[in-house]
Amino acid sequence: MHRILYLVPLFMFSCGGETDTETDLQAEIDEKYAAGKAVYDKSCISCHQSDGLGMEGVFPPLAGSDYLLYDKSRAAYQVFHGLKGEITVNGETYDGIMPPQELSAEEVRDVLNYVLNSWGNDGGEITLEEVQKEQL
Numbered sequence: 001m002h003r004i005l006y007l008v009p010l011f012m013f014s015c016g017g018e019t020d021t022e023t024d025l026q027a028e029i030d031e032k033y034a035a036g037k038a039v040y041d042k043s044c045i046s047c048h049q050s051d052g053l054g055m056e057g058v059f060p061p062l063a064g065s066d067y068l069l070y071d072k073s074r075a076a077y078q079v080f081h082g083l084k085g086e087i088t089v090n091g092e093t094y095d096g097i098m099p100p101q102e103l104s105a106e107e108v109r110d111v112l113n114y115v116l117n118s119w120g121n122d123g124g125e126i127t128l129e130e131v132q133k134e135q136l
């Protein structure tokens with residue numbers, strides 16, 4: 001009985017720290033994928049925002065995006081060549097225009113690995129070879 005009473009405050013502590021843990025985790029990702037974050041901050045952030053949530057109805061989210069996580073190679077193609085026309089992301093329809101991004105294959109690899117692993121995404125990684133196939 002005494003034991004249980006001791007555990008209660010511990011449990012409350014670990015729940016209260018949730019946001020800190022998320023912030024710490026993103027700080028780790030920012031460090032691990034520093035090159036990709038630099039590309040993101042230069043080329044993507046104005047539309048997809050620093051939290052990866054985009055702007056409702058205008059710029060689709062990259063955080064938790066089923067569309068992004070479905071196909072890494074398609075994402076690489078689209079960063080090189082742009083994207084327009086109707087797409088559905090997490091059940092929401094977007095019909096906007098993403099301009100082609102003037103980036104090297106290395107930069108596209110780096111930025112995709114950053115977004116695939118940021119904001120709680122668990123999307124794995126894309127290789128330089130896979131990215132180069134989409135550049136042509």
Ligand code: HEC
Nearest residue numbers: 043044047060061065067068083084085094095096097098
């Ligand atoms: C000028 C604004 C703009 C910039 C800059 C931009 N995007 Fe986009 N992005 C869009 C729009 C708009 C769409 C949706 C296009 C459509 O509706 O067909 C989109 C769609 C996407 C998608 C697919 C949909 C999704 O949410 O998963 C990915 C992935 C993506 N962008 C990644 C990037 C990355 C990575 C960069 C930086 C290298 C970038 N974008 C830069 C506007 C932008």
